[in-house]
Amino acid sequence: xxxxxxxxxxxxxxxxxxxxxxxxxxxxxxxxxxxxxxxxxxxxxxxxxxxxxxxxxxxxxxxxxxxxxxxxxxxxxxxxxxxxxxxxxxxxxxxxxxxxxxxxxxxxxxxxxxxxxxxxxxxxxxxxxxxxxxxxxxxxxxxxxxxxxxxxxxxxxxxxxxxxxxxxxx
Numbered sequence: 001x002x003x004x005x006x007x008x009x010x011x012x013x014x015x016x017x018x019x020x021x022x023x024x025x026x027x028x029x030x031x032x033x034x035x036x037x038x039x040x041x042x043x044x045x046x047x048x049x050x051x052x053x054x055x056x057x058x059x060x061x062x063x064x065x066x067x068x069x070x071x072x073x074x075x076x077x078x079x080x081x082x083x084x085x086x087x088x089x090x091x092x093x094x095x096x097x098x099x100x101x102x103x104x105x106x107x108x109x110x111x112x113x114x115x116x117x118x119x120x121x122x123x124x125x126x127x128x129x130x131x132x133x134x135x136x137x138x139x140x141x142x143x144x145x146x147x148x149x150x151x152x153x154x155x156x157x158x159x160x161x162x163x164x165x166x167x168x169x170x
Contacts, residue, residue: 004032004036004040008030008032009040011030012026012030012032012037012040012041013040013041013044015029015030016037016040016041016044016046017044017046017047017048018046018048018049018052019046019047019048019049019052020049020052023037023038023041026041061073087143088143088144091140091143091144092140092144094136094140095136095137095140095144098133098136098137098140101125101129101133102125102130102133105124105125106122106123106124106125107122107123107125107129108120108121108122108123109121109122109123
């Protein structure tokens with residue numbers, strides 16, 4: 001058999017990543033041996049099964065939901081994707097500006113120079129400025145999904161219960 005092209009390998013991997021094909025089915029579909037499929041997929045894990053399932057759900061819903069409802073669903077999803085992209089872009093821009101602010105280690109401060117005149121003078125960053133920057137970085141990391149915080153949903157009652165025990169001495 002002839003050597004597989006990169007495009008053929010990509011197609012086999014694309015089908016494999018759907019999570020819906022066994023190696024035997026992939027070998028039949030792409031007219032290659034099971035060993036070839038095994039070599040191509042050896043260190044891979046299917047990644048897109050959830051997307052395939054979402055598409056199945058969407059196509060199934062399309063058969064019994066009105067066009068108006070389907071349009072509303074699609075438009076809402078597009079709006080959400082657009083809004084998420086705006087938030088991500090704004091957060092990234094804010095993070096870049098914060099990093100520039102920190103690396104310069106300077107800010108403009110208003111100083112009264114007399115006679116009601118104010119001047120802007122460069123001064124070094126103070127501890128509050130560093131705390132503000134750290135808070136900005138922390139919030140950005142959460143927004144961008146870099147830092148996932150996990151907190152316990154259980155609330156522990158830390159109030160101690162006092163037990164009065166009477167001890168009798170004889």
